[in-house]
Structure formats: C-alpha cells, structure tokens
Amino acid sequence: MYRYDAYDTQLVGERVTQFRDQVRRRLDGSLSEDEFRPLRLLNGLYLQLHAYMLRVAIPYGTLSSEQMRMLAHIARRYDKGYGHFTTRQNIQFNWTRLEDAPDILADLAKVEMHAIQTSGNTIRNTTADPFAGVAAEEIEDPRIYCEIIRQWSTLHPEFSFLPRKFKIAVTGAREDRAAVRVHDIGLAIRRDNSGEVGFEVMVGGGQGRTPMIAKTIREFLPKDQLLSYLEAILRVYNLAGRRDNKYKARIKILVHELGAETFHEQVEAEWAQLRDAGPNLQAVEIARIAAFFDPPRYEEVDSASYQAKLFQDRTFADWVRTNVAPHKQDGYAIVSISLKPEGEAPGDATAAQMEAVADFAERYSLQEIRVTHEQNLVLPHVRQPDLYALWQGLRDQELATANIGLISDIIACPGLDYCGLATTRSIPVAQRISRLFANLDRQHDIGELRLKISGCINACGHHHVGHIGILGVDRKGEEYYQITLGGRADENAAIGKIIGPAFSSANIVDAVETLVTVYLERRRDHERFVDTYERVGQTPFKEALYGSR
Amino acid sequence: MKTQAVTANLLVDGRVAFLTWEGDWSEKVEDSHVVTSNEEAEWLLDSAQRAVSAQVVIDPYLIEVSDSNGSAWPLSRREQIRAAGPTGTIDTAPDGLTAGLKQVA
Numbered sequence: 205m206y207r208y209d210a211y212d213t214q215l216v217g218e219r220v221t222q223f224r225d226q227v228r229r230r231l232d233g234s235l236s237e238d239e240f241r242p243l244r245l246l247n248g249l250y251l252q253l254h255a256y257m258l259r260v261a262i263p264y265g266t267l268s269s270e271q272m273r274m275l276a277h278i279a280r281r282y283d284k285g286y287g288h289f290t291t292r293q294n295i296q297f298n299w300t301r302l303e304d305a306p307d308i309l310a311d312l313a314k315v316e317m318h319a320i321q322t323s324g325n326t327i328r329n330t331t332a333d334p335f336a337g338v339a340a341e342e343i344e345d346p347r348i349y350c351e352i353i354r355q356w357s358t359l360h361p362e363f364s365f366l367p368r369k370f371k372i373a374v375t376g377a378r379e380d381r382a383a384v385r386v387h388d389i390g391l392a393i394r395r396d397n398s399g400e401v402g403f404e405v406m407v408g409g410g411q412g413r414t415p416m417i418a419k420t421i422r423e424f425l426p427k428d429q430l431l432s433y434l435e436a437i438l439r440v441y442n443l444a445g446r447r448d449n450k451y452k453a454r455i456k457i458l459v460h461e462l463g464a465e466t467f468h469e470q471v472e473a474e475w476a477q478l479r480d481a482g483p484n485l486q487a488v489e490i491a492r493i494a495a496f497f498d499p500p501r502y503e504e505v506d507s508a509s510y511q512a513k514l515f516q517d518r519t520f521a522d523w524v525r526t527n528v529a530p531h532k533q534d535g536y537a538i539v540s541i542s543l544k545p546e547g548e549a550p551g552d553a554t555a556a557q558m559e560a561v562a563d564f565a566e567r568y569s570l571q572e573i574r575v576t577h578e579q580n581l582v583l584p585h586v587r588q589p590d591l592y593a594l595w596q597g598l599r600d601q602e603l604a605t606a607n608i609g610l611i612s613d614i615i616a617c618p619g620l621d622y623c624g625l626a627t628t629r630s631i632p633v634a635q636r637i638s639r640l641f642a643n644l645d646r647q648h649d650i651g652e653l654r655l656k657i658s659g660c661i662n663a664c665g666h667h668h669v670g671h672i673g674i675l676g677v678d679r680k681g682e683e684y685y686q687i688t689l690g691g692r693a694d695e696n697a698a699i700g701k702i703i704g705p706a707f708s709s710a711n712i713v714d715a716v717e718t719l720v721t722v723y724l725e726r727r728r729d730h731e732r733f734v735d736t737y738e739r740v741g742q743t744p745f746k747e748a749l750y751g752s753r
Numbered sequence: 754m755k756t757q758a759v760t761a762n763l764l765v766d767g768r769v770a771f772l773t774w775e776g777d778w779s780e781k782v783e784d785s786h787v788v789t790s791n792e793e794a795e796w797l798l799d800s801a802q803r804a805v806s807a808q809v810v811i812d813p814y815l816i817e818v819s820d821s822n823g824s825a826w827p828l829s830r831r832e833q834i835r836a837a838g839p840t841g842t843i844d845t846a847p848d849g850l851t852a853g854l855k856q857v858a
C-alpha cells in the first residue's frame with residue numbers, strides 16, 4: 205500500500221490545524237454560516253437531514269486493517285456506532301458533531317486518511333477496480349495510476365474551482381468492475397500492438413438527470429503522458445464547461461454539446477502545447493509509486509482441505525460460488541464480504557463489523573481490505589485453505605450473506621432517510637426487496653441481477669445502470685418509484701430505459717417480483733436477466749406490468 | 754390558515770431542533786411552539802433568527818404541522834423523517850413516531 209511521504213503528512217496535518225481554527229471561529233461567532241459553509245465542505249463536512257455528515261476519502265477503495273480499525277473507532281466514539289460505505293468507495297458518518305470534526309480529522313490523519321476533496325467542484329477521490337492487483341486477467345495494477353492522479357489532483361490550484369465536481373475511475377482489467385464508462389473520465393489500461401502499456405481514455409460519462417455513457421476520445425495513450433493528457437482535458441473543460449447552469453455544468457454536457465470529435469480535437473490541440481512541457485511521468489517516478497503496490501510474497505498453498513470442504517458443506521460452497529473470485533496467484537482467492545444482509549441498509553457496517561473485518565484482514569488477507577462501488581468489502585489475498593474458517597468467522601458477524609451480484613446485492617443511496625437533497629426513500633425499498641428474495645436458493649436460481657435504487661434524480665444509487673433500476677419520484681407528497689430496465693455498468697455499459705409509469709411505494713416490490721417472473725419464464729439456458737431482456741426486449745416485461753394497454 | 758412551527762439544526766452538533774413555547778430549542782417536535790397566523794409565523798422566524806445570530810442554530814425555516822391534542826407533528830414526509838429519525842436503519846427511531854412511516858415502508 206501507498207505510505208504518506210513528508211509532503212502528504214505536512215499537507216494533511218496543516219489542514220487539520222486550519223480546520224480546527226475555522227471550527228473554533230465558527231463556534232465563537234467570528235465566522236458566519238455563509239463564510240464557514242465552503243470551508244467545512246472543503247473538508248467533507250456536509251449538513252444533512254439529521255446532523256453533520258462527514259465523508260471520508262478511501263483512496264481508490266484500498267484500506268489497511270489499521271485504517272479500518274480507525275474507521276470503527278470513529279463510528280463508535282463520534283457517531284452512532286456505524287458508518288455507510290458509498291458508491292464511490294468512500295465512507296460516510298451520518299451523525300457527527302461540528303465540535304468533534306477537528307478531532308475526527310486528526311484521528312484520520314494518524315492513519316494517513318482525510319476528507320479533503322470529498323465535496324465541492326474539485327477532482328474527487330479516484331476510484332478503481334476493487335480487485336486491482338489481484339484480478340487474474342489484469343494488465344497492470346490501476347492503483348499505481350490512481351495514486352499518481354491523487355497526488356497530482358490534490359489541491360491542484362488550477363482545478364480547485366471547476367464548473368462542477370469531477371470523478372475519475374481506472375481499471376486495469378478487461379472486465380470492468382469500476383464502472384469507468386459512467387465517470388467524467390474513465391481510464392482503462394490497455395496494451396497496444398507492440399505490447400506497450402497505456403490507457404484507453406473515455407470522457408463524458410455520468411449519471412444524474414442526464415445520464416451518458418463516456419466516449420472514447422483516445423484509444424491508446426502512452427502511460428508516461430497520462431498527467432499532461434488529463435491536464436489538457438481538464439483545461440478544455442475548465443474553460444468551456446458551463447458555469448451558468450448547475451444542471452449543465454458537468455463535462456458530459458460539454459462533450460455532448462460539442463460532439464466527441466470536436467471535444468477530442470480541442471483536447472489534442474491543448475495537449476500539443478502541453479505534452480512536452482506538462483507534468484509527464486518519468487519511468488523512475490512510476491516505478492517509485494508502483495513499488496508501493498508490489499504484489500506481496502505469496503506462499504505455496506495446498507488447497508486439498510478447501511476442495512474437501514466444498515463437497516462437505518453446501519452452504520459454504522454456495523457462498524464460494526457467489527462471494528469468492530479467482531485470484532491471479534494459484535492457491536489464493538479474492539473474497540467479497542456482502543454488506544447486504546437480509547433486510548438491512550445496503551452499505552452500512554457497525555463498528556463491531558468493521559473491527560471484525562480488520563481482524564480477518566490481519567489473519568487472512570495480509571492486512572488489506574478493499575471497498576467496492578457496489579457498497580461491499582473485499583479481502584483480496586485469502587489462502588484457499590483459510591476460506592472455510594474465514595467464512596465461519598464472517599457468519600458470526602452477519603457478514604457471510606452469499607449474495608454478491610444477486611438480486612439482494614442492491615446498491616441504494618441514503619435517500620430521504622438521511623439525504624438533504626432526496627425526494628423519496630431508497631433504503632426501505634431495498635430492505636423490502638431483500639426480504640422478499642430472502643431465500644438464497646431462489647436468488648441463486650435467478651442468478652446475476654444488478655438492482656440499483658436512487659432516492660432522487662441525482663442518481664447516486666446508480667439506477668441508470670442497474671439491470672433493474674429504481675428511481676424514487678415525489679408525486680404530490682407521495683413516494684412513487686420509476687423502473688428502468690437494461691442498464692449496465694460493465695464493459696458493455698448502457699443506460700436503462702424507462703419501462704412505463706411509476707409504481708406507488710406499496711406496489712414497487714410486487715413490480716420487481718413480476719419482472720423476475722417474466723425473466724424466469726423466458727430465459728434460455730444460462731441467460732442472466734439482462735441477457736434475456738436484451739434478447740426479448742421491453743414488451744413482455746411491459747405487458748406483465750401494465751397489461752396490454 | 755396554516756398551522757406552523759419553526760425548525761432548524763443546532764450549530765454545535767447539527768441535530769434537528771424545534772423552537773419551543775419558552776423560546777429555546779428542543780429535539781422533540783411535540784415541544785414546538787405552534788402558530789396559526791402569518792404574523793405569528795413571522796414573529797417566530799424573527800426569534801429564530803436571533804438564535805442564528807447567537808450561534809445556537811443554523812438555517813431555520815417554517816414547517817407545516819398538525820396540532821392534535823397540543824402535540825405538533827409535521828405534515829411532510831421529509832419533516833416527519835427529520836423529526837423522528839431514519840425509518841429503516843440501524844438507528845431506528847422510537848415506535849409510535851415512525852409507525853405511519855414504517856407502514857408505508
């Protein structure tokens with residue numbers, strides 16, 4: 205893992221000191237709320253429905269066990285004993301107090317964490333494939349470049365007041381687990397015909413009220429030129445992006461209005477000026493950062509006991525089927541820990557669960573943990589013979605639900621239960637769907653089905669890219685839910701299509717059940733829900749939901 | 754004529770609060786000072802503004818409430834959730850207050 209150098213330590217330490225003074229001045233009245241609000245937002249401190257919410261950055265979703273322990277400590281000491289892992293691989297504490305905020309930031313700094321740039325019109329935390337460094341088919345570890353982007357973008361003076369927030373995601377694998385095509389910039393590590401490693405650069409993806417799939421503006425960018433090219437994109441956006449209308453200010457609107465071709469030409473023209481003088485990467489610097497992400501020393505592993513357990517214990521085998529993925533190293537496995545137990549709020553974890561995960565990471569995963577944008581956790585380096593004991597330990601903590609990628613592995617934003625911008629609730633809908641499909645045998649039979657729920661048009665719950673997406677809409681004070689079908693966030697990313705009129709809160713769960721029934725009646729062989737939908741189209745689903753009117 | 758009360762968030766901890774008959778702030782919605790005329794509502798907001806100047810609360814505003822048996826209860830779902838807490842999470846608000854919301858959920 206990356207370790208702070210003297211600059212990081214100084215920068216984060218100074219920020220804590222500054223913010224402590226700003227909070228003091230706010231509490232004694234020297235600063236008004238209007239003066240203070242932008243300062244607290246620069247430090248990730250929002251005022252939500254019930255309290256101050258602190259959003260802490262988890263760089264590219266990688267955590268050490270020590271950092272996870274600190275998050276548990278913060279949840280217990282300063283919050284109500286739990287935290288919420290978000291769709292951008294961060295964590296939010298929902299119940300913090302303003303007067304405690306400087307102490308929380310000081311505690312975070314002790315474990316090399318902060319909340320800088322988790323708000324505002326800046327470059328936010330860069331997200332990555334949660335299987336980075338361990339996925340079997342990966343070209344290179346994307347976290348090397350995420351860390352380089354983190355260093356370049358942190359407090360970058362030119363990009364601190366962009367037209368709107370800016371999100372970058374990086375994957376190093378063919379299979380896209382980082383939803384790169386729905387980010388402002390998506391980077392996919394590629395190899396060209398000569399074997400050289402670089403990036404496919406995609407720009408202008410995003411969700412919200414105008415969902416768009418990012419366009420590839422460069423098939424191959426040599427990796428040493430990453431930063432100058434990013435700088436060229438950000439410059440074009442910073443100058444030409446709209447500042448007159450918040451809803452049209454994201455880069456996706458600029459790319460759409462100019463057209464990808466014109467946007468690309470403008471970036472290339474800017475880059476022509478920058479590429480030699482700009483912040484290009486020396487091989488030695490890439491190697492210096494890459495060394496932090498060197499693979500650990502793996503052992504020779506005898507997996508016989510693991511194979512035996514798979515035959516002896518069907519419940520364990522079911523969990524392995526959904527929650528364990530192949531590792532690049534023989535004898536090792538990647539374990540996904542579901543934060544979606546039946547009937548609970550997706551992505552929430554108690555302090556005790558966080559500590560347990562830290563323990564498991566120390567015992568079984570070389571101290572390392574990942575956070576996924578699907579609001580789950582990952583232990584990336586588990587020896588196969590340890591899987592059974594790990595699974596038993598996870599069960600004791602209600603962390604062994606065998607539902608990764610299944611219908612109850614729901615992404616849901618905080619919605620009206622917490623969020624000041626929400627129009628409807630999303631968590632209770634997720635809970636009811638999770639209860640309806642509680643039978644794991646049934647879920648396994650249904651197979652992969654990505655269901656995503658947002659409490660308002662801002663789409664933090666990624667409903668546009670759910671195989672089934674649910675968007676809450678307020679109708680004269682009543683909660684209604686609109687369904688979209690056919691969205692996907694993978695390497696074949698697509699925006700879902702609205703199926704018809706919205707359903708009342710009372711009827712939305714039955715509507716999901718109806719969709720699943722239609723799929724099961726029509727699926728062929730091993731088709732997933734989204735495959736069947738793509739083959740048969742909307743009509744049978746629509747007729748089942750609304751009749752043939 | 755609207756029946757209204759004033760709500761805000763406390764500066765120190767951000768908790769939801771309601772302006773009371775005594776002119777201080779309570780986390781219980783049922784303690785709200787309820788008014789029924791526009792003049793009273795203006796007066797209530799003015800008094801909340803003094804609490805803003807004194808660093809007690811931030812962003813006060815009027816909400817519509819019902820006032821059966823002298824106990825205020827917000828009309829909008831958003832304000833009901835602010836008053837009672839999240840409806841279906843680990844931190845479940847007391848029964849009674851959220852019963853209506855839970856049924857909908």
Ligand code: SF4
Pocket residue numbers: 617618619620623624625626627658659660661662663664665
């Ligand atoms: S989608 Fe809307 S309700 Fe959900 S977290 Fe985002 S802003 Fe809040």
